[in-house]
Amino acid sequence: MVETWDITIPELTGAQTRRAYLYLPDYYDDDPDKRYPVLYMFDGHNVFFDSDATYGKSWGMTEFMEETCAPLIIAAVECNHSPDHGRLKEYSPFAFRDARFGQIPGWGKITMEWLVHKFKPEIDSSVRTLPDREHTFIAGSSMGGLMSLYALLEYNRYFSRAAALSPSLWVDPDRLSSLIRRAKLRPDTTLYMDYGSKEIYNHKNMLQSFGKIASLLLERQIYLNLRIVPGGDHSEASWERQIPFFMETLMYEHH
Secondary structure, X not given: OEEEEEEEOHHHHOOOEEEEXXXXXXXXXXXXXXXXXXXXXXXXXXXXXXXXXXXXXXXXXXXXXXXXXXXXXXXXXXXXXOOOOHHHHHOOOOOEEEOOOEEEOOOHHHHHHHHHHHHHHHHHHHOOEOXXXXXXXXXXXXXXXXXXXHHHHHOOOOXXXXXXXXXXXXXXXXXXXXXXXXXXXXXXXXXXXXXXXXXXXXOOOHHHHHHHHHHHHHHOOOXXXXXXXXXXXXXXXXXXXXXXXXXXXXXXXXX
Protein backbone atom coordinates (compact mmCIF):
# COMPACT_ATOMS: atom_id res chain seq x y z
CA MET A 1 0.00 0.00 0.00
CA VAL A 2 1.11 3.55 -0.71
CA GLU A 3 0.35 6.42 1.64
CA THR A 4 0.62 10.03 0.45
CA TRP A 5 0.69 13.33 2.31
CA ASP A 6 1.77 16.93 1.76
CA ILE A 7 5.10 18.19 3.04
CA THR A 8 7.13 21.37 2.81
CA ILE A 9 10.86 21.85 2.38
CA PRO A 10 11.31 25.34 3.86
CA GLU A 11 15.00 25.43 2.97
CA LEU A 12 14.13 25.15 -0.72
CA THR A 13 10.56 26.25 -1.42
CA GLY A 14 9.28 27.86 1.78
CA ALA A 15 5.64 27.03 2.52
CA GLN A 16 4.95 25.52 -0.90
CA THR A 17 3.71 21.95 -0.52
CA ARG A 18 4.70 18.85 -2.44
CA ARG A 19 3.68 15.21 -2.15
CA ALA A 20 5.49 12.57 -0.15
CA TYR A 21 4.91 8.87 -0.80
CA LEU A 22 5.42 5.89 1.49
CA TYR A 23 5.13 2.29 0.37
CA LEU A 24 4.62 -0.37 3.04
CA PRO A 25 4.46 -4.10 2.24
CA ASP A 26 0.94 -5.52 2.27
CA TYR A 27 1.99 -7.80 5.13
CA TYR A 28 3.46 -4.93 7.19
CA ASP A 29 0.83 -5.31 9.94
CA ASP A 30 1.15 -9.09 10.19
CA ASP A 31 4.22 -8.95 12.45
CA PRO A 32 4.29 -5.86 14.71
CA ASP A 33 7.91 -6.53 15.65
CA LYS A 34 9.39 -6.85 12.17
CA ARG A 35 11.47 -3.96 10.83
CA TYR A 36 12.40 -3.24 7.21
CA PRO A 37 15.15 -1.66 5.11
CA VAL A 38 14.24 1.63 3.44
CA LEU A 39 14.77 2.79 -0.13
CA TYR A 40 14.59 6.55 -0.65
CA MET A 41 13.73 7.62 -4.19
CA PHE A 42 13.86 10.90 -6.09
CA ASP A 43 11.01 12.15 -8.32
CA GLY A 44 8.44 10.53 -6.04
CA HIS A 45 5.55 11.56 -8.28
CA ASN A 46 6.94 9.26 -11.00
CA VAL A 47 7.52 6.22 -8.79
CA PHE A 48 4.10 4.69 -8.11
CA PHE A 49 1.15 6.17 -10.00
CA ASP A 50 0.68 6.91 -13.70
CA SER A 51 -1.87 9.56 -12.70
CA ASP A 52 0.82 11.54 -10.84
CA ALA A 53 3.67 11.00 -13.30
CA THR A 54 4.96 13.95 -15.30
CA TYR A 55 4.52 12.19 -18.65
CA GLY A 56 1.64 9.91 -17.68
CA LYS A 57 3.83 6.83 -17.10
CA SER A 58 5.28 5.86 -13.72
CA TRP A 59 7.94 3.34 -12.79
CA GLY A 60 5.23 0.97 -11.54
CA MET A 61 7.09 0.26 -8.32
CA THR A 62 3.89 -0.76 -6.52
CA GLU A 63 3.22 -3.59 -8.96
CA PHE A 64 6.79 -4.86 -8.72
CA MET A 65 6.78 -4.78 -4.94
CA GLU A 66 3.45 -6.57 -4.71
CA GLU A 67 4.46 -9.22 -7.22
CA THR A 68 7.79 -9.95 -5.52
CA CYS A 69 6.73 -9.37 -1.88
CA ALA A 70 10.09 -7.69 -1.34
CA PRO A 71 10.65 -6.89 2.36
CA LEU A 72 11.28 -3.19 1.85
CA ILE A 73 9.81 0.22 2.66
CA ILE A 74 10.02 2.91 -0.04
CA ALA A 75 9.92 6.62 0.78
CA ALA A 76 9.84 9.16 -2.04
CA VAL A 77 9.27 12.88 -2.44
CA GLU A 78 7.95 14.85 -5.39
CA CYS A 79 10.45 17.05 -7.21
CA ASN A 80 10.26 20.82 -7.63
CA HIS A 81 8.16 21.49 -10.76
CA SER A 82 9.00 25.18 -11.03
CA PRO A 83 9.38 26.19 -14.71
CA ASP A 84 12.44 28.15 -13.61
CA HIS A 85 14.43 24.87 -13.68
CA GLY A 86 13.40 24.03 -10.11
CA ARG A 87 14.15 20.34 -10.49
CA LEU A 88 17.59 20.97 -11.99
CA LYS A 89 18.47 23.33 -9.17
CA GLU A 90 17.41 20.94 -6.39
CA TYR A 91 18.84 17.83 -8.03
CA SER A 92 22.26 19.17 -8.98
CA PRO A 93 25.11 18.74 -6.49
CA PHE A 94 27.15 21.28 -8.46
CA ALA A 95 26.53 24.77 -9.82
CA PHE A 96 26.86 24.77 -13.59
CA ARG A 97 26.13 26.75 -16.73
CA ASP A 98 24.44 25.19 -19.73
CA ALA A 99 23.49 26.67 -23.10
CA ARG A 100 19.92 25.40 -22.73
CA PHE A 101 19.31 26.16 -19.05
CA GLY A 102 21.58 29.08 -18.26
CA GLN A 103 23.17 29.31 -14.82
CA ILE A 104 22.01 26.59 -12.40
CA PRO A 105 23.02 27.21 -8.75
CA GLY A 106 23.12 23.58 -7.60
CA TRP A 107 21.11 23.00 -4.41
CA GLY A 108 21.80 19.27 -4.18
CA LYS A 109 23.53 19.60 -0.83
CA ILE A 110 20.53 21.48 0.63
CA THR A 111 18.25 18.75 -0.72
CA MET A 112 20.34 15.99 0.85
CA GLU A 113 20.74 17.79 4.18
CA TRP A 114 16.95 18.02 4.39
CA LEU A 115 16.53 14.39 3.39
CA VAL A 116 18.97 12.89 5.91
CA HIS A 117 18.30 15.26 8.82
CA LYS A 118 14.55 15.85 8.52
CA PHE A 119 12.78 13.45 6.15
CA LYS A 120 14.67 10.29 7.14
CA PRO A 121 14.13 10.85 10.91
CA GLU A 122 10.42 11.43 10.19
CA ILE A 123 10.18 8.12 8.33
CA ASP A 124 12.21 6.26 10.97
CA SER A 125 9.95 7.53 13.75
CA SER A 126 6.64 6.87 12.00
CA VAL A 127 7.12 3.31 10.65
CA ARG A 128 9.20 0.28 11.60
CA THR A 129 12.42 0.84 9.68
CA LEU A 130 15.90 -0.57 10.06
CA PRO A 131 17.42 2.93 10.28
CA ASP A 132 21.08 1.96 10.20
CA ARG A 133 23.31 2.59 7.19
CA GLU A 134 23.42 -1.08 6.17
CA HIS A 135 19.67 -1.06 5.53
CA THR A 136 19.31 2.41 4.01
CA PHE A 137 19.37 2.79 0.21
CA ILE A 138 18.74 5.54 -2.34
CA ALA A 139 17.75 5.53 -6.03
CA GLY A 140 16.78 7.78 -8.90
CA SER A 141 17.06 8.43 -12.61
CA SER A 142 18.51 11.21 -14.77
CA MET A 143 19.21 14.14 -12.39
CA GLY A 144 17.82 11.89 -9.64
CA GLY A 145 20.39 9.31 -10.72
CA LEU A 146 23.16 11.88 -10.35
CA MET A 147 21.79 12.75 -6.91
CA SER A 148 21.73 9.08 -5.90
CA LEU A 149 25.40 8.75 -6.87
CA TYR A 150 26.19 11.97 -5.02
CA ALA A 151 24.31 10.74 -1.94
CA LEU A 152 26.23 7.46 -1.89
CA LEU A 153 29.55 9.31 -2.11
CA GLU A 154 29.00 12.39 0.05
CA TYR A 155 26.54 10.84 2.53
CA ASN A 156 28.07 7.40 2.75
CA ARG A 157 27.60 7.38 6.51
CA TYR A 158 23.83 7.20 5.86
CA PHE A 159 23.55 5.12 2.65
CA SER A 160 25.28 1.81 1.94
CA ARG A 161 23.74 1.18 -1.50
CA ALA A 162 22.42 3.24 -4.38
CA ALA A 163 20.92 2.85 -7.84
CA ALA A 164 21.73 5.52 -10.43
CA LEU A 165 19.72 4.97 -13.61
CA SER A 166 20.74 7.09 -16.61
CA PRO A 167 22.57 9.50 -14.27
CA SER A 168 23.19 13.01 -15.63
CA LEU A 169 26.98 12.70 -15.58
CA TRP A 170 27.20 15.55 -18.11
CA VAL A 171 26.51 18.18 -15.45
CA ASP A 172 30.13 18.42 -14.23
CA PRO A 173 32.14 15.22 -14.78
CA ASP A 174 35.35 16.83 -13.47
CA ARG A 175 33.86 17.78 -10.10
CA LEU A 176 32.14 14.41 -9.89
CA SER A 177 35.47 12.69 -10.54
CA SER A 178 37.06 14.76 -7.79
CA LEU A 179 34.26 13.79 -5.39
CA ILE A 180 34.75 10.10 -6.16
CA ARG A 181 38.49 10.38 -5.44
CA ARG A 182 38.07 12.14 -2.09
CA ALA A 183 34.86 10.55 -0.76
CA LYS A 184 35.07 8.74 2.57
CA LEU A 185 33.68 5.34 1.63
CA ARG A 186 33.09 2.29 3.77
CA PRO A 187 34.18 -1.07 2.34
CA ASP A 188 30.66 -2.38 1.66
CA THR A 189 29.57 0.56 -0.53
CA THR A 190 27.47 -0.80 -3.40
CA LEU A 191 26.24 0.89 -6.58
CA TYR A 192 24.03 -0.08 -9.49
CA MET A 193 24.55 2.26 -12.46
CA ASP A 194 23.23 1.97 -16.00
CA TYR A 195 22.69 3.85 -19.24
CA GLY A 196 20.42 3.03 -22.16
CA SER A 197 22.01 2.19 -25.48
CA LYS A 198 19.63 4.62 -27.20
CA GLU A 199 20.54 7.54 -24.91
CA ILE A 200 24.28 7.12 -24.41
CA TYR A 201 24.97 9.59 -27.22
CA ASN A 202 22.37 12.16 -26.15
CA HIS A 203 25.12 14.24 -24.57
CA LYS A 204 28.58 14.91 -25.95
CA ASN A 205 31.25 12.52 -24.67
CA MET A 206 28.73 10.64 -22.50
CA LEU A 207 30.14 7.22 -23.36
CA GLN A 208 33.62 8.37 -22.36
CA SER A 209 32.30 9.98 -19.17
CA PHE A 210 30.38 6.83 -18.27
CA GLY A 211 33.52 4.71 -18.67
CA LYS A 212 35.73 7.19 -16.79
CA ILE A 213 33.34 7.46 -13.84
CA ALA A 214 33.00 3.67 -13.71
CA SER A 215 36.79 3.27 -13.68
CA LEU A 216 37.16 5.75 -10.83
CA LEU A 217 34.47 3.96 -8.84
CA LEU A 218 36.25 0.66 -9.34
CA GLU A 219 39.51 2.25 -8.19
CA ARG A 220 37.71 3.15 -4.96
CA GLN A 221 36.73 -0.55 -4.69
CA ILE A 222 33.00 0.14 -4.75
CA TYR A 223 30.92 -2.96 -5.42
CA LEU A 224 29.68 -1.97 -8.85
CA ASN A 225 26.91 -3.40 -11.00
CA LEU A 226 27.32 -1.60 -14.32
CA ARG A 227 25.11 -2.00 -17.39
CA ILE A 228 24.53 -0.59 -20.84
CA VAL A 229 20.85 -1.43 -21.31
CA PRO A 230 20.10 -2.89 -24.76
CA GLY A 231 17.47 -0.67 -26.37
CA GLY A 232 17.19 1.45 -23.24
CA ASP A 233 16.14 5.08 -23.56
CA HIS A 234 15.54 8.06 -21.27
CA SER A 235 12.01 7.30 -20.05
CA GLU A 236 10.07 5.92 -17.11
CA ALA A 237 8.99 2.95 -19.24
CA SER A 238 12.63 2.02 -19.81
CA TRP A 239 13.56 2.55 -16.16
CA GLU A 240 10.65 0.36 -15.09
CA ARG A 241 12.16 -2.51 -17.06
CA GLN A 242 15.37 -2.12 -15.05
CA ILE A 243 13.67 -2.52 -11.66
CA PRO A 244 14.52 -6.24 -11.30
CA PHE A 245 18.18 -5.50 -12.01
CA PHE A 246 18.72 -2.64 -9.60
CA MET A 247 16.50 -4.15 -6.91
CA GLU A 248 18.57 -7.33 -6.98
CA THR A 249 21.64 -5.19 -6.31
CA LEU A 250 20.01 -3.19 -3.52
CA MET A 251 18.44 -6.20 -1.84
CA TYR A 252 21.27 -8.69 -2.34
CA GLU A 253 21.69 -10.59 0.95
CA HIS A 254 18.73 -8.66 2.41
CA HIS A 255 15.96 -10.96 1.10
